[in-house]
Amino acid sequence: MLIFSKIILLLLFFTTSTLQIEEYCEIDDMVCKGASFKQNYRYLFYDVNPPEGFNLRRDVYMRYAIWAHKLMLNSRLEYHKYVKLVLPPWSRLYHWRYSEKPEFKPWSYYFDLESLQKFAPVIEMYQFFDDVKKTGSNKVLIDEVYILQHYEDMFQSGKFIEKMSIEKCNEPVDPNYFYYKNITSNNVKCLSFHGFTDQLTNLFETSSSKTFLFIHGEVVLHSNFGDKLYWKCRRSMRFNKHLINIANEFRNKNLNSTDVSDKTELPEDWKEEKPRRTALGGPYLSVHLRRGDFVRARPKDTPTISHAAKQIKNRLIDLSINKVFVATDAKINEINELKSILESDGFQVLLYEPNKNVLQKFGDGGVAIIEQIICSYSRYFIGTYESTFSFRIQEEREIIGFPVESTFNRFCGGDSFECEPPSKWKIVY
Ligand SMILES: Nc1nc2c(ncn2[C@@H]2O[C@H](COP(=O)(O)OP(=O)(O)O)[C@@H](O)[C@H]2O)c(=O)[nH]1
Ligand SMILES: [Mg+2]
Structure with a gap:
């Protein structure tokens, strides 16, 4: 028995030390690979309103990827820099025909993951679970879950003022995250929100929690829409x-x-x-x-x-x-x-x-x-x-x-051949 437990200990030691060898950060990019759940990493999760399609989801990704990129580079405390953004699997999209069993397609089916990682510290959900399993568990209790919601009076004042506050939930709380049964939380709050991703930084930096989930991630707007960082992130989304x-x-x-x-x-x-x-x-x-x-x-x-x-x-x-x-x-x-x-x-x-x-x-x-x-x-x-x-x-x-x-041309409706031109979101720098 004693010998047996020694072997296990050794094995544990061995796996931990291999893990450490596999973990590395690229100084230039501040991108770390192969990090373990056990280490100092803090994990950000987000999800998007279920009826939204693939292409809005790609835009919501950019909002969080840019945010994670900036946290990694700019955070005031070392601890806050060790961030992982966990990519929500592609599951049961409204427009997609699905087979009987639910599918959880990782991002690498559609994007070049290495390329995404050159910009933002992202990992796939299955990689997160791999990290969790190394701790001997397969259940995840998320430390802080925020269900983002719009302020009810948002459009009444006419002025754009950034604000956020914990409020009564506008909708019933759904405890089913990403359709996984083993992700739960006992700390779920509704966060009325008006503004951009950078506003979330304070929430993150004043907490010592390890895992955060933002539901209805699309409520938060781009802090960097159309600027150089935006296009850097967009370029990293190679297929x-x-x-x-x-x-x-x-x-x-x-x-x-x-x-x-x-x-x-x-x-x-x-x-x-x-x-x-x-x-x-x-x-x-x-x-x-x-x-x-x-x-x-x-x-x-x-x-x-x-x-x-x-x-x-x-x-x-x-x-x-x-x-x-x-x-x-x-x-x-x-x-x-x-x-x-x-x-x-x-x-x-x-x-x-x-x-x-x-x-x-x-x-x-x-x-x-x-x-x-x-x-x-x-x-x-x-x-x-x-x-x-x-x-x-x-x-x-x-x-x-x-x-x-x-590029910026559109079909006209009705029977007209002239109609309002589409917005031109150009690269201008
Ligand atoms: N293959 C194919 N699928 C399309 C096309 N247009 C729309 N779709 C499907 O319908 C969905 C449209 O939803 P979304 O991505 O939200 O784009 P939006 O609704 O046009 O803004 C896409 O994700 C596709 O699954 C198309 O031209 N070709
Ligand atoms: Mg759509």
């Missing part, structure tokens, strides 16, 4: 390389589009990227034609299929191009209608159709990203008004370096 390869193959095979001929080559490392306006793009028009709930919720801004076809045709003629790549969530009969109108006028219409392997492995989210990538490399892009799916394509095109006029 999973498999998805890029699939998109590139499609471009090459069907659209005569390669990075060299399109002048869209970017450095291997996003840290070397500079603002530029030199991209040409592949010889095709791309469009994001959002249907689904937009048809019902935004009828004024969402064109009928035949009106969308007319707008595509006009632009193809203006550009002297005869190929259009269509990203859409339209129904098959709508797609067929669009195709038949344009094809009868002699234009070529292309859509990305995933094979079974791609669909099974990466799901709807992966397919959507492949379509976004293809749209990002076209000579000219038309998006859907106020769709975050279109916004993310526009940001990608800003990073790749397209002329502004080729």
Whole structure:
């Protein structure tokens, strides 16, 4: 028995010491890898309003990633610098068709995790659980849970004053975090909030808790919207390389589009990227034609299929191009209608159709990203008004370096050809 426990002790010692060897921080970036739950690390979790889609979630990620990046670099006390932002798995998204069993897809399915980690101290949820398991437990009791909510009188005063306070909960408290049964807390508060991520810093720095969860993370706004740090974070969100390869193959095979001929080559490392306006793009028009709930919720801004076809045709003629790549969530009969109108006028219409392997492995989210990538490399892009799916394509095109006029265009609704232009979120520094 004694010998047995000695072995265990030794093993424990061995695992701890290996752990320490695996843990390291890059001085330049202040990014630490392989850190253990047992160490000094403090873990930040956030979640987003369940009905929100993939592309708003990407924006909410940036708010917290920039915040964590700044905590790591600027915190007044050493202790506060050891931060990990735990990435909420992609689970049961409203627009995604799911199999019977719930899925928890890690971020690495969609993004290049190493690239994210060059900007922010992020880890996947499963990595967090791995860390927890090393402590001999598989239950997590979160020290401080904040359910963020808007002030009820927020829009009444008309003045934008940053504030936050613990208040009565506007909605019933849901104890089910990220659909995991083993994450709970006995310290849940509702935090009425108005303002930006930096306002949370005080809350974090005046506490010695190890784990924090912000529910309804989208209530908190960007502290750095559109500035240099914002774009640094956005550039770090490079896609999973498999998805890029699939998109590139499609471009090459069907659209005569390669990075060299399109002048869209970017450095291997996003840290070397500079603002530029030199991209040409592949010889095709791309469009994001959002249907689904937009048809019902935004009828004024969402064109009928035949009106969308007319707008595509006009632009193809203006550009002297005869190929259009269509990203859409339209129904098959709508797609067929669009195709038949344009094809009868002699234009070529292309859509990305995933094979079974791609669909099974990466799901709807992966397919959507492949379509976004293809749209990002076209000579000219038309998006859907106020769709975050279109916004993310526009940001990608800003990073790749397209002329502004080729990116910030939209479909007009009704039967008009002129409508309020989309906001131009340009890289301006
Ligand atoms: N594959 C594909 N999916 C789309 C397209 N447009 C919308 N979707 C799906 O519908 C969701 C739209 O939700 P969201 O990301 O919130 O963007 P938004 O609602 O347009 O602002 C996406 O995440 C996709 O799953 C598209 O062009 N192609
Ligand atoms: Mg949405």
